[in-house]
Amino acid sequence: SAVxxxxxxxDICQRGTSLTIQCQVDSQVTMMFWYRQQxxxxxxxxxxxxxxxxxxxxxxxxxxxxxxxxxxxxxxxLTVSNMSPEDSSIYLCSVESPRGAADEQFFGPGTRLxxx
Amino acid sequence: xxxxxxxxxxxxIQEGKTATLTCNYTNYSxxxxxxxxxxxxxxxxxxxxxxxxEKEKRKERLxxxxxTTLKQSLFHITxxxxxxxxxxxxxxxxxxxxxxxxxxxxxxxxx
Numbered sequence: 001s002a003v004x005x006x007x008x009x010x011d012i013c014q015r016g017t018s019l020t021i022q023c024q025v026d027s028q029v030t031m032m033f034w035y036r037q038q039x040x041x042x043x044x045x046x047x048x049x050x051x052x053x054x055x056x057x058x059x060x061x062x063x064x065x066x067x068x069x070x071x072x073x074x075x076x077x078l079t080v081s082n083m084s085p086e087d088s089s090i091y092l093c094s095v096e097s098p099r100g101a102a103d104e105q106f107f108g109p110g111t112r113l114x115x116x
Numbered sequence: 117x118x119x120x121x122x123x124x125x126x127x128x129i130q131e132g133k134t135a136t137l138t139c140n141y142t143n144y145s146x147x148x149x150x151x152x153x154x155x156x157x158x159x160x161x162x163x164x165x166x167x168x169x170e171k172e173k174r175k176e177r178l179x180x181x182x183x184t185t186l187k188q189s190l191f192h193i194t195x196x197x198x199x200x201x202x203x204x205x206x207x208x209x210x211x212x213x214x215x216x217x218x219x220x221x222x223x224x225x226x227x
Binding site: 003004040041042043048092094103104105106107108109110112 | 120124148152157158159160161162164165205214215216217218219
């Protein structure tokens with residue numbers, strides 16, 4: 001299994017500012033995923049981050065709005081830039097099984113973001 | 117594109133009964149289907165995976181079925197307990213390493 005921690009656990013931010021969310025994993029993993037979950041909604045994949053390469057963004061998400069770093073095999077950051085109230089959501093970091101088998105994912109506890 | 121449908125209405129059952137949750141998908145059959153549990157304020161926790169060539173999978177009080185003809189998976193919790201109260205998410209692979217998730221069904225087990 002993999003244990004994932006996220007910082008901050010929650011934050012309240014002003015419109016137009018940016019917030020960087022950190023994700024730390026207790027084992028080395030190739031792929032890390034960033035999701036957004038709005039109240040009562042499903043998890044929506046924002047991007048996939050591989051170490052040593054640029055993140056791959058899903059339709060509707062762009063690098064300028066959600067820049068991602070992946071400096072090593074245990075850490076990643078997601079920045080929510082120029083925030084608006086529509087960005088209020090829970091942001092989740094996830095990794096595939098450290099065994100490399102794409103058959104389950106482990107999730108962090110999430111970062112609850114409120115934008116005023 | 118692939119879509120997942122889970123009953124948005126909460127399921128309320130009495131302790132000791134079997135809870136059955138439904139997951140329907142609309143397009144191609146995935147190579148595998150997963151079920152996760154999510155508690156308020158927490159990330160999802162993986163429970164079970166069933167592959168397209170498997171009809172049924174069991175783990176303790178949990179049972180999952182996968183019907184590729186109906187494009188449906190059923191998730192059963194037998195002898196349910198109040199501690200089973202949570203939101204249960206269905207997830208499908210879309211090829212490669214991407215997974216899409218349903219919105220989940222909230223389960224309440226009353227003592």
